[in-house]
Amino acid sequence: MKLSYPKICQEKLGKIYITVYQNSKRYRLYSSKRAGKDTYPNRFFGHERAEKAKIMAAEVYNFLLNGGVLNKEKKAKRHMSDADYLLLTIKQKRNQGLSEKYLKTLEFISQKTQEKSGGKKINQKTAFAFLQGYANPTSFNTLKRHVKALLRGAEELGMQRVCLNKIKNKKSKAKLHRTYADxxxxxxxxxxxxxxxxxxxxxxxxxxxxxxxxxxxxxxxxxxxxxxxxxxxxxxxxxxxxxxxxxxxxxxxxxxxxxxxxxxxxxxxxxxxxxxxxxxxxxxxxxxxxxxxxxxxxxxxxxxxxxxxxxxxxxxxxxxxxxxxxxxxxxxxxxxxxxxxxxxxxxxxx
Incomplete structure (x- = not known):
């Protein structure tokens, strides 16, 4: 079958992927990992996500053009600990050019959640125990958002999914800003x-x-x-x-x-x-x-x-x-x- 250029598609929720045929079999790829590259478009947003998708399509096409074979993606090794997954996630985010302040926050969350888990598996109870240390609603909600981002990245690498649905956001009390007389x-x-x-x-x-x-x-x-x-x-x-x-x-x-x-x-x-x-x-x-x-x-x-x-x-x-x-x-x-x-x-x- 003649090799055709990968087609870039988008899901209803915004995730981008490419479809490509090899040996009469259709593949749906969300990254260029199977082609030996490291392009993940869905880690970016807007115009940058679309540009990364084009790069991914080109990488996969060149890989196939040079005789490459799209084997099944190997699953992450099960012997990795949750701590390993979190560290690997932060390492990948560092390569995305994110701010140092944000990365340090993720490192702090990784350290504290591991302390709360006592070296065992991280779960919803562990995450809640960490967040409970923050009485201020803004701090609580912001850190919860960062915890979710960190765990979602680790889950993409193979860590067992941690559901945080039962942890509700805290409601902020209205803050009274005193007005100016003059x-x-x-x-x-x-x-x-x-x-x-x-x-x-x-x-x-x-x-x-x-x-x-x-x-x-x-x-x-x-x-x-x-x-x-x-x-x-x-x-x-x-x-x-x-x-x-x-x-x-x-x-x-x-x-x-x-x-x-x-x-x-x-x-x-x-x-x-x-x-x-x-x-x-x-x-x-x-x-x-x-x-x-x-x-x-x-x-x-x-x-x-x-x-x-x-x-x-x-x-x-x-x-x-x-x-x-x-x-x-x-x-x-x-x-x-x-x-x-x-x-x-x-x-x-x-």
Whole structure:
């Protein structure tokens, strides 16, 4: 049978594989391991996954063209311990160019879960015992996600599957960010310290965007030509929906547009890392005495929300301005900020 070039296919859930025929037998391959290579497209995402699939198809085709035979994939040796599988998984992830911080987190998880298991098989009880050491919901949920990623990688190598379905995420309690009484005074003080931090806080207040995700990732291509609007794609904001917000004139005056593909803050195509504004804020707080306990960058967003509600009295307008997926979220938001919706003259008279 004539050798044909492997066909790249995709499952409904997004996994990519290739189909190829050899000796009238059809093979479905998710990696180029059987061709003696080490390309795993499904360890990547988006455009990069598609590019890796092309590389895998080429590797398999060249292998067959040179007389190679697609034997059955050998299963991982059963004598490997769970610790071996975890170490091998981390080694493979290191080759994927992931951040050192993330890799150290995986190494920490590997070490602690092994300690909890006492050198025996890792199971759901072991994972839960490790996670129980974290009372903070955010830390618990983040580490749970990393545990799942580590175990999933180990399972792909042959480790026995560990089901974590019974370990539920912890619900975070609403955090009250104290608002600013004199927002102009605070903003001017921040401007003197660092202009990027000032611009971030100004847009957080005036456009009610989220600082660490939406604002940090802003490029000049998110702004309209007249700088009167900001448009953010659904994949870049919390609600998952496309969002357009007006830009007040006092923010427009502060903008100095560059190339369309440039990030507003980094002046390059790539935005600063997720901790950029957190670190700037922490350093700013250390050298000033005007920030009160409970006041954060998010306090500018909350202060702006109260201003909109006080001026419009419309919960619907507030919902749109905040980018909340549900009006119930906005109602909870106002209750948390202790906004008085009833005035004295609204109360029953005698």
């Amino acid at each position: 927002v102009g005074y605070v903003l001017e003080d921040i401007r003197k310290y660092n202009y990027n931090l000032y611009l971030c806080c100004l847009i957080t207040y005036g456009c009610l965007l989220r600082p660490h995700r939406e604002i940090r990732s802003l490029g000049w291509n998110n702004f309209s030509k007249d700088l009167r609007q900001i448009t953010i794609e659904g994949k870049k904001n919390k609600s998952g929906k496309n969002r357009t917000v007006p830009v007040p004139s006092y923010i427009q005056k502060e903008l100095n547009p560059k190339k369309n593909n440039q990030n507003v803050f980094s002046k390059s195509q790539k935005p600063y890392n997720e901790d950029y504004f957190k670190n700037l804020w922490r350093k700013y707080k250390k050298q000033t005495n005007i920030i009160q306990p409970g006041q954060t960058i998010y306090s500018f967003r909350h202060t702006g929300a109260i201003e909109i509600f006080k001026r419009t009295g419309s919960i619907t307008k507030l919902q749109k301005a905040m980018g909340h997926s549900s009006i119930n979220v906005s109602l909870t938001y106002l209750r948390g900020l202790e906004v008085t919706e009833l005035k004295e003259e609204d109360m029953p008279m005698i």
